[in-house]
Amino acid sequence: MNPFDYKRVTTLKDAISAVKPAASVFLAGGTNLIDLMKRGVTAPETLVDINNLPYNKIEKTATGIRIGAMVHNSDASEHPLVTENFPLLSLALKSGASPQLRNMATTGGNMNQRTRCGYFYDTTMPCNKRSPGSGCSAIGGYTRMHAIFGTSEQCIAVHPSDMCVGLAALDATVTISNGKSEKKILFTDYHRLPGTDPSKDNILQKGELITAVDIPFNKLAKNAYYLKIRDRASYAFALVSVAAALDIQNGLIQSARLAMGGVAHKPWRLFEAENMLQGKRPTNDNFLSAANLAMTGAKSFGANQFKLKLAPNAILEALHLAAGKSAS
Amino acid sequence: MKEKNPGTEENKGSSRRTFFKQSSAIAALALTPVSIVKASEKGLDEKIASAFEKMPLRVEINSKAYSLEVEPRVTLLDLLREQLHLTGTKKGCDHGQCGACTVHVDGRRVNSCLTLAVTTEGKKVITIEGLAKGEELHPVQQAFIQFDGFQCGYCTPGQIMSAVCCIREGHANDPDQVREFMSGNICRCGAYSNIVDAVMHAKKGGQQI
Numbered sequence: 327m328n329p330f331d332y333k334r335v336t337t338l339k340d341a342i343s344a345v346k347p348a349a350s351v352f353l354a355g356g357t358n359l360i361d362l363m364k365r366g367v368t369a370p371e372t373l374v375d376i377n378n379l380p381y382n383k384i385e386k387t388a389t390g391i392r393i394g395a396m397v398h399n400s401d402a403s404e405h406p407l408v409t410e411n412f413p414l415l416s417l418a419l420k421s422g423a424s425p426q427l428r429n430m431a432t433t434g435g436n437m438n439q440r441t442r443c444g445y446f447y448d449t450t451m452p453c454n455k456r457s458p459g460s461g462c463s464a465i466g467g468y469t470r471m472h473a474i475f476g477t478s479e480q481c482i483a484v485h486p487s488d489m490c491v492g493l494a495a496l497d498a499t500v501t502i503s504n505g506k507s508e509k510k511i512l513f514t515d516y517h518r519l520p521g522t523d524p525s526k527d528n529i530l531q532k533g534e535l536i537t538a539v540d541i542p543f544n545k546l547a548k549n550a551y552y553l554k555i556r557d558r559a560s561y562a563f564a565l566v567s568v569a570a571a572l573d574i575q576n577g578l579i580q581s582a583r584l585a586m587g588g589v590a591h592k593p594w595r596l597f598e599a600e601n602m603l604q605g606k607r608p609t610n611d612n613f614l615s616a617a618n619l620a621m622t623g624a625k626s627f628g629a630n631q632f633k634l635k636l637a638p639n640a641i642l643e644a645l646h647l648a649a650g651k652s653a654s
Numbered sequence: 655m656k657e658k659n660p661g662t663e664e665n666k667g668s669s670r671r672t673f674f675k676q677s678s679a680i681a682a683l684a685l686t687p688v689s690i691v692k693a694s695e696k697g698l699d700e701k702i703a704s705a706f707e708k709m710p711l712r713v714e715i716n717s718k719a720y721s722l723e724v725e726p727r728v729t730l731l732d733l734l735r736e737q738l739h740l741t742g743t744k745k746g747c748d749h750g751q752c753g754a755c756t757v758h759v760d761g762r763r764v765n766s767c768l769t770l771a772v773t774t775e776g777k778k779v780i781t782i783e784g785l786a787k788g789e790e791l792h793p794v795q796q797a798f799i800q801f802d803g804f805q806c807g808y809c810t811p812g813q814i815m816s817a818v819c820c821i822r823e824g825h826a827n828d829p830d831q832v833r834e835f836m837s838g839n840i841c842r843c844g845a846y847s848n849i850v851d852a853v854m855h856a857k858k859g860g861q862q863i
Contacts (some may be wrong), residue, residue, distance in 0.1 A: 329706050332726035332772050353770070360729070360768045361749050373726065375773060400762075425825070426816065427750060429762045430769070548812025559838035 327363050330373040336379065338535065342505035343376040346533055353397065354375050354435035357427050361441060366449050367456055381434075382538050383409065385647070390542040397653030399489060400425065402433060412541055413581075414571050415553035418492030424561050433534040437490055437500070437516065440527065441483035441591075442471065442563055444465040454480045455524040463525075469627040471563065474634060475590040482627055483515055485592050486563050492552060493539060494593035495569035495585035502530065511540070517592030527591075546571035546583060553644040554587075555636060564588035566637050568644035572608060579612075580605045584620065584645075589637060596620040599641070608649040612644075617641035625644030713774045715740070717785025724771045731755045731766035734781060742782035742811050747842070753839035756812040757781045763819035765838075782811035785818070793861040794818050794852070803852035805843035813839045817853045818863055826857040 327449040332353075335341045336530035345352055349371035353359060362368045384405045391407045402408055403419035409476035423431065445451045445463035452461035464472055464482050472482045490513075498513035517528045530536065550571040573580040582603040584596035599616040606612045617638040626634050696844070708723040715738065724733055734740040734757070746754030748767045755766040758780040785792040794817050797803070804810040816839045820826050825835035832853045833846070841849065856863060 329725065329727055332709060334772075334775070356770060356773070357750055357765070357768050360770065363727075364749065373770075377773060400659045424753065425820070425823070425835050426753060426756055426763050426838045427768075430764050447838070558837075560834050625823075629671045 327359075328366075328369040330363075330370055332375065333372060334375045334563060336381065338503060338537070339505050341374060341376050341535060342370070342503075342533055343494075345535075347372065348532075350374055352535065354432040355398070355427075355430040355581040356435075357423070357431050359441040360437070362447075365447055367440075367447055376535070377482065384612075387540065390540055393433050393539045393541070395432060397433050398429055399423070399431040399433070399436060400428040401465040411483050411543060411547055412496055412550075413446055413547055414550035414552055414569055415489070415492040415496060415541070417550075418488045418567075418569060421552060421554040421564075421567070421649050431502035433489070433539055436487050437485060437539075438528065438530065439485075441532070443469070443483040444471075446483060455483060455520075455527075458523070458525045465627060470554045471565070471588070472627055472630045473590050474624045474626055474630060474637065475594050476519040476592070476628075477590075477625065478520045478522065478524070480522060481520035481591065483520070483524065484588055484592060485527070485590070486550070486588075487593070488554060488564065488567060488587055490510060490517070490593045491553065491567055491569045493541070493589035494595050495565075495583040496537050496541050496544070496546075497573060497583070498541045501540065502534050503537050504531075504534050508537070509581060510540075514593070514595050520591045524591075544571075544583075545573040545580070549574055549648045551644050551647040553640055553647060555640055566633055566640045568640045570641070570644035572603075572645070572648050574608055574649065577607060579606050579608055582616075584616070584641065586620075586637065586641070589624075596641070598622070610644070610646070613642050613645040613649075614638075615647065666850070698709040709772055711772055711775055713771075713777055713779060715779045716781060722771075726770065728771045729767055730757065730759075730769040730771045730774055730779070732841050733771040734766065734779075740781055740783050744808055744811055746809065746812070751840070752812075753816060754809050756815040756839065758815060758819065761819075761822075763816050780815075782815055785814065792818070793859055793863060794821070794856045797852040797856040797859070798849070801852035801855060802845070802846050803849040804841070804845050809839060809841045809843075813841065813849055817849075817856065820853060821857050822863045826853055829854060 333344050335344055351370040353373040381396040384407050385393050387390050399419050403416045410414045416651045446453050446455050454462050462481055473484045493513045499510045500513055500516050502509050503618040552569050553565040555565050564587045569585045571583040582600040584599050585592040599620040602619055605618050620641055621638050624634055699825050708725055711722045711724050713720050734743050744754040746752035750765045750768045756763050757766045760777050794814050820835045826832050832850050
């Protein structure tokens with residue numbers, strides 16, 4: 327690992343000013359950053375340790391709950407405000423990584439983790455995300471883990487987070503501070519597609535810090551499921567994952583939320599499929615129609631062709647599992 | 655020359671810090687590859703020296719207080735093994751993928767290979783060496799022996815440290831739950847079924863875990 331300066335900060339103001347130099351980055355849980363530094367994928371000159379910032383609480387607000395950026399993934403997954411109101415998020419969190427890593431990982435850090443594309447990690451290979459303009463080794467390479475939606479000619483990597491798929495489905499908002507003012511943006515607008523600049527995973531600017539994620543209360547808690555398909559039973563990144571939540575009243579779907587992981591450069595919200603399900607009965611035919619609609623525009627790149635079949639099947643299964651919960 | 659650290663004490667002539675910088679810069683020049691030597695020729699030696707500088711670290715490890723000096727890039731795993739010779743904690747993958755390096759920091763199980771030692775300032779670390787009470791093995795250690803929860807034994811310290819927390823967290827209520835919440839510890843010998851038995855036995859034993 328390259329040598330670096332280490333600064334511990336306790337206030338937002340100090341954190342923002344310490345991270346201003348070009349080669350300074352924030353250190354939260356470090357589960358991704360330290361790994362990337364060991365592999366030489368990134369080599370910051372200064373780490374600004376933000377673990378002592380006061381954003382470590384989960385609170386009830388007037389309209390929902392607020393999860394501080396420094397709340398650990400394990401704590402969020404078990405917090406009563408999360409498990410009672412947003413079981414979908416709890417399931418998504420628990421399906422990610424391992425108990426040890428979840429104890430270290432934070433809400434803000436999880437959002438900012440980099441792709442696990444093998445070519446991004448392999449510093450001997452071209453990668454537009456790691457080294458802009460060098461080319462994409464995945465296109466024409468081994469693509470089992472790669473995207474089928476929202477790809478560009480420069481990058482077909484996927485965002486690896488499970489937590490983010492849950493938050494995207496739950497209409498969460500992100501609070502970002504620059505030390506002077508705050509802005510709130512929709513979670514679904516936080517991560518971006520690769521386009522012509524795959525080096526940028528999200529819209530966070532230099533000198534900005536995520537301080538919290540808010541989730542509005544909803545009526546989706548009774549019928550929610552996070553289905554993760556992966557190469558091992560646990561502790562593996564998703565080939566495809568689906569967050570599904572339904573508000574079913576009098577046998578009709580009042581509203582639906584669907585998002586997928588492992589298929590795009592960002593958590594992939596399925597707005598059209600959600601709209602199609604609204605007002606319909608929770609039947610296999612309707613779920614199948616929604617799954618097929620969700621696949622519009624999907625495109626495979628060789629070894630990930632199986633995702634074109636796996637993804638709609640996963641959506642169908644997740645919808646059934648979500649709907650099935652109300653039967654008892 | 656000072657552009658990276660405006661306003662820090664180096665500008666105020668702290669002699670001890672300056673000495674560290676100079677001496678580590680010389681060591682850096684003697685030991686490091688051409689790229690860094692070139693960097694220093696460009697007037698960046700101050701920055702390099704600053705990065706190599708050791709930081710004070712006060713941490714309690716296995717109920718013993720330590721006052722140490724570590725480079726910021728040293729992981730907790732390397733501090734334990736290389737500097738303190740607590741070699742019970744194992745380096746498997748060194749990338750957070752195998753769990754062999756699992757220790758407890760303030761009662762929580764973490765991967766010490768991805769934990770920078772400097773981030774444990776003021777914290778309490780427990781390693782496999784700190785689990786037994788003198789000659790009396792911890793119930794989970796005892797259970798691993800009783801149920802043959804290992805073959806080569808390399809992953810075992812991590813498995814045991816993880817298992818202790820798995821039980822304390824309340825995630826050892828049935829074999830499936832143990833499998834899920836022990837999934838961060840890989841055993842290439844494949845002793846999993848015996849490990850699950852050992853964890854379940856320790857949980858059911860009713861002893862203080």
